[in-house]
Amino acid sequence: xxxxxxDNFKESLKQQADIVRIIGDYVKLKKAxxxxxxxxxxxxxxxxxxxxxxxxxxxxxxxxxxxxGDVFAFVRKVENIxxxxxxxxxxxxxxxxxxxxxxxxxxxxxxxxxxxxxxxxHVRATAFFQECLRRPEGASAREYLKGxxxxxxxxxxxxxxxxxxxxFLLRDALRREFDEELLRESGLFSWKESTQxxxxxxxxxxxxxxxxxxxxxxxxxANDDQRTTNSDPSQxxxxxxxxxxxxxKFRNRVMFPICNDQGKVIAFTGxxxxxxxxxxxxxxxxxxxxxxxxxxxxxxxDNAKDAIRKLEYSILVEGQMDCISVYSAGFHNVxxxxxxxxxxxxxxxxxxxxxxxVVNFDPDTAGARATERTLGLLVEEEFNIKIxxxxxxxxxxxxxxxxxxxxYGSAIKNSQKYFDYLIDQARxxxxxxxxxxxxKAINHLLPHIQRIPSRIVRDELALEIAQKLGIDSKVMxxxxxxxxxxxxxxxxxxxxxxxxxxxxxxxIRALASATEMLASGTRTTSREGTDEEFDPAxxxxxxxxxxxLYEGLASQSLLEALIEAGSxxxxxxxxxxxxxxxxxxxxxxxxxxEELTPETVEGAxxxxxxxxxxxxxxxxxxxxxxxxLSMTEKHALLQEKVRLKLAKRDPSxxxxxxxxx
Numbered sequence: 001x002x003x004x005x006x007d008n009f010k011e012s013l014k015q016q017a018d019i020v021r022i023i024g025d026y027v028k029l030k031k032a033x034x035x036x037x038x039x040x041x042x043x044x045x046x047x048x049x050x051x052x053x054x055x056x057x058x059x060x061x062x063x064x065x066x067x068x069g070d071v072f073a074f075v076r077k078v079e080n081i082x083x084x085x086x087x088x089x090x091x092x093x094x095x096x097x098x099x100x101x102x103x104x105x106x107x108x109x110x111x112x113x114x115x116x117x118x119x120x121x122h123v124r125a126t127a128f129f130q131e132c133l134r135r136p137e138g139a140s141a142r143e144y145l146k147g148x149x150x151x152x153x154x155x156x157x158x159x160x161x162x163x164x165x166x167x168f169l170l171r172d173a174l175r176r177e178f179d180e181e182l183l184r185e186s187g188l189f190s191w192k193e194s195t196q197x198x199x200x201x202x203x204x205x206x207x208x209x210x211x212x213x214x215x216x217x218x219x220x221x222a223n224d225d226q227r228t229t230n231s232d233p234s235q236x237x238x239x240x241x242x243x244x245x246x247x248x249k250f251r252n253r254v255m256f257p258i259c260n261d262q263g264k265v266i267a268f269t270g271x272x273x274x275x276x277x278x279x280x281x282x283x284x285x286x287x288x289x290x291x292x293x294x295x296x297x298x299x300x301x302d303n304a305k306d307a308i309r310k311l312e313y314s315i316l317v318e319g320q321m322d323c324i325s326v327y328s329a330g331f332h333n334v335x336x337x338x339x340x341x342x343x344x345x346x347x348x349x350x351x352x353x354x355x356x357x358v359v360n361f362d363p364d365t366a367g368a369r370a371t372e373r374t375l376g377l378l379v380e381e382e383f384n385i386k387i388x389x390x391x392x393x394x395x396x397x398x399x400x401x402x403x404x405x406x407x408y409g410s411a412i413k414n415s416q417k418y419f420d421y422l423i424d425q426a427r428x429x430x431x432x433x434x435x436x437x438x439x440k441a442i443n444h445l446l447p448h449i450q451r452i453p454s455r456i457v458r459d460e461l462a463l464e465i466a467q468k469l470g471i472d473s474k475v476m477x478x479x480x481x482x483x484x485x486x487x488x489x490x491x492x493x494x495x496x497x498x499x500x501x502x503x504x505x506x507x508i509r510a511l512a513s514a515t516e517m518l519a520s521g522t523r524t525t526s527r528e529g530t531d532e533e534f535d536p537a538x539x540x541x542x543x544x545x546x547x548x549l550y551e552g553l554a555s556q557s558l559l560e561a562l563i564e565a566g567s568x569x570x571x572x573x574x575x576x577x578x579x580x581x582x583x584x585x586x587x588x589x590x591x592x593x594e595e596l597t598p599e600t601v602e603g604a605x606x607x608x609x610x611x612x613x614x615x616x617x618x619x620x621x622x623x624x625x626x627x628x629l630s631m632t633e634k635h636a637l638l639q640e641k642v643r644l645k646l647a648k649r650d651p652s653x654x655x656x657x658x659x660x661x
Contacts, residue, residue, distance in 0.1 A: 010072070010087055016094055019058045019071040025093075026078050026352045029053060036590045040382075042078055042348055043067045047380075047453040052590045057512075061586035066579055068586060082112045089262070114185075118291045121178055121186045122257075122265040128173050129161025129255040129268075138162040140273050141254050148321060149401050154328045157303070161255040163270055167247030180246065187267065187286040189246040250284060256299075256320050258285075258292070261349070263302040267292040269320055295343040298350060299323055299336040305353050307332035313356035315388075315412070316374075317396050322360075325397040329405035331412070342374035347381040355381075358415050360388040360396050375418065379451045385418035419461055422448055423468055432469045441469055442479060503607035504555045505588050507544065510536035510601050511562035512589060536596045543605040549612045558584055617644045 020029060020037055029037040032052065041051035041062040050064035061068035067077065076086040091097070132138050133155070141162035145155060154160075163170070174183055183189055253270030260266050267286035272279045286292055300323050308314045315334040317323050323336035335350065350357065357378060361371040378385050388411050390399050400408050416424075422445060430441040445465060452458050459477065466476040500508075513536050541563055543549065553559070558581040623629075624637045 013087065013091055013094065013096055014058070014071060016096065017058075017071045017090055018055075019060065019074070020053055020055050022071050022090070022093065023053050023060060023074055026074075026348075027051065028351060028355060033590070041065060041067070045344065047382075052586070054589055057589055059589075061582070061590065063583060063586065066582065068582060081115070085112050085115070092262075115291050117178070117182055118186055118289060119264055119266070121174060121182060121188070122267075122291075124174055124177065125170065125186075125188055125268075126159050126161065126255075126257050126265050128170055129163055130159060131161075132164050132169075133160065133162040137164050144254060144271075144273060148397070149325065150328070154324060157327075158300075158324055159257045159265070161257075163248065163250035163253045163255050165252035165274075167251060170248045170250075171246055183246060185289060187289045187292065188249055190249045191246040249286075252279075253284065258297055258299055259302045260291075260297065261301045261305060264291075266297065267294075269299075271321075293345075296345045296349065298346055300327060301335050301349065303327065304333050304335050308335075308350075308353040312354050313358060314350060314354055315358045315360060316350075317360045319395070319397070322396040325400050326360075326408070329400050329408060331405075331408070337374065342377055344377060344381070347377055347383070351381060351383065356384045356386075358386045358388055358412055359418075360390070376448065376451050379418070379448070380453065382453055386415035387418055387421040388412060388415045389421070419448070419464075423465060427468065432471075438469055438471055442471070442476070446479065500555050500584070500588070501607070501611070503604040503611070504553060504559075506596070506600055506604035507540045507608065508555060508558060508562065508585065508588050510540035510596055510604070511544075511559065512585065513537050513596060536598075536601050539598070539601050540605070544608075549605075549608045551612075552615060553608075555584065557581055613644055617641065620644065 023029065024037075027039040027042055029039040030049075032038040035054055035056045037053045037055065038049045039051050039053075040046055040049050041064055043062060044065040044067075046064050051060065051062045053060045059068065059070050060074055069077075071090065072083060072086050075081075075090055076083055079086065079089065081089065133141055145160065150160070171183065171189060174188075184191070250268065250270040252273050254273065256269045256271070257265040258267040258269060267289070269286075270284045272282055272284070274280075285294065288294060299320050304314065304327070311333050313333065315326060315331055317326060317334060317336050320336050323334050326334040337346065359375065359378075361374070375385065390396070390411060394402070396408065399411075426441040426444045430437045430444065432438045432441060442465070449458055449461055449465075452461070462476045463473050465471070466473040544559060545563060557578065561581060620637055620641050624634065624641070629637075
């Protein structure tokens with residue numbers, strides 16, 4: 001595909017993409033103006049929305065961290081992928097056939113190809129594990145899954161498989177398509193380096209890879225995968241690490257694929273079927289790779305996301321088997337944290353689909369502290385949380401198998417608001433019979449309440465707690481105030497243009513409209529009764545360039561950048577040269593209230609000209625008053641003073657006129 005056709009496809013795709021809808025899949029946006037939407041920035045932690053999206057101009061900008069760009073830039077940043085991959089992903093979202101992708105540099109091509117290759121490895125590994133589950137050696141795995149109540153349809157839906165009790169079958173199967181370096185990077189294999197004297201190895205040469213250029217020595221056995229570094233050169237010479245054969249990390253395990261939100265397999269969890277001391281951990285997860293970061297992944301998000309959007313809430317459980325059981329019972333909006341500590345990135349991923357969540361963790365387990373951290377994080381991310389409380393000793397999987405899906409559905413309906421649950425727990429633990437127990441109950445609750453970003457919500461909860469615990473509401477509010485005194489909730493400044501006049505704002509918008517017309521292929525509505533289409537950018541540029549009206553203005557550098565760029569780019573935020581100018585431009589474009597018409601642009605030019613004449617008149621007056629002027633100099637200044645006075649009476653034609661032809 002030629003560069004021209006590639007550019008045409010990207011521009012066509014960009015015009016078809018509604019940036020508000022695309023970003024809305026990742027960020028909960030609220031209308032904040034005629035064409036402006038705002039939300040919490042996905043690129044840095046914040047409590048007050050500073051992230052804005054402009055529907056007409058199709059760009060975003062965060063006033064907190066400064067990130068900005070078009071729809072491609074957003075997808076590339078939020079998904080951590082290359083530009084061609086962002087184009088491909090956007091095309092998939094829009095259902096547009098994708099031509100052959102070209103890359104801007106060899107490095108970009110290598111990064112994309114490496115990720116694609118790792119995805120291909122996981123596709124093949126998934127198929128291998130599924131095939132092994134169907135073979136005779138998979139009998140024990142099939143029996144285990146049957147005992148957990150999983151039928152063939154569920155097993156196929158979640159692509160569950162079996163890793164045979166062999167270190168080499170998967171390796172040999174994948175070697176036919178992928179080189180060993182890629183297999184090492186996939187996270188599916190372990191290896192143990194030999195540290196025999198140089199030149200001697202215990203492994204066959206044809207299956208080994210030299211590690212002499214790498215001081216990192218990987219050691220691994222059936223139960224442990226560690227990375228150690230030998231930094232002593234003399235020891236390296238005496239015991240040079242020799243290339244080692246790789247072998248499967250997952251052996252005799254039921255394999256649960258972990259997918260990204262697009263349904264691509266990026267990692268695995270293996271549940272052991274062995275019962276001996278050498279079996280290793282009960283659940284073994286893939287290490288982090290070029291395509292898998294455990295802090296970003298949620299189990300079943302690919303299957304659940306549509307149901308979460310439709311039902312407007314998610315069900316969060318701890319384990320993968322719990323998740324599969326709940327999903328199989330008909331509750332398709334369920335996802336799991338996969339036993340790892342819930343992270344801010346996972347919360348942001350979940351929040352893309354809904355900020356309402358029903359949490360089904362067991363608070364009585366050994367992981368109660370981790371559960372508390374998860375719930376605290378969800379509070380800080382402003383989720384609306386409800387808690388399911390099942391009978392003691394029941395996890396979701398066992399509850400559904402013993403009591404049925406109807407009973408679980410009833411538990412969801414009867415789920416309790418998180419803070420109602422906490423208050424009830426405090427009352428049980430510290431019955432409010434006397435002042436001492438009331439103090440203990442308050443101290444138990446305050447750390448949870450202080451996490452709430454909204455002061456209004458905190459105050460409402462304080463009143464509710466005071467009523468339920470029999471405490472004076474003023475005392476309760478004061479206690480809460482003392483706890484949150486040090487809380488950092490600074491408002492992000494989103495209007496850095498307080499020194500900018502209305503005329504400057506209009507002319508900046510007019511100049512930026514050149515990029516809007518370039519992107520859309522259209523021009524602004526013409527003035528009624530005229531033949532030519534109205535071009536605000538051309539009109540503003542002509543006036544500003546011919547008379548240098550922007551000299552000395554607070555917006556001078558921004559206006560110069562816009563004039564210099566002309567219509568060379570379709571991304572307005574790519575024009576300014578400094579971060580301060582980018583913020584100023586974003587602030588102006590995000591708050592467009594008045595329509596650009598010939599009259600408004602002409603009025604802005606007149607206003608700017610009037611300001612320019614007043615500034616110049618002041619400069620001339622000060623010059624006239626300087627001592628030591630010659631008669632010639634003084635005469636010239638007085639003549640200019642007269643011209644400026646006349647020009648102020650009719651600013652529309654000053655300095656040779658400024659109306660764009």
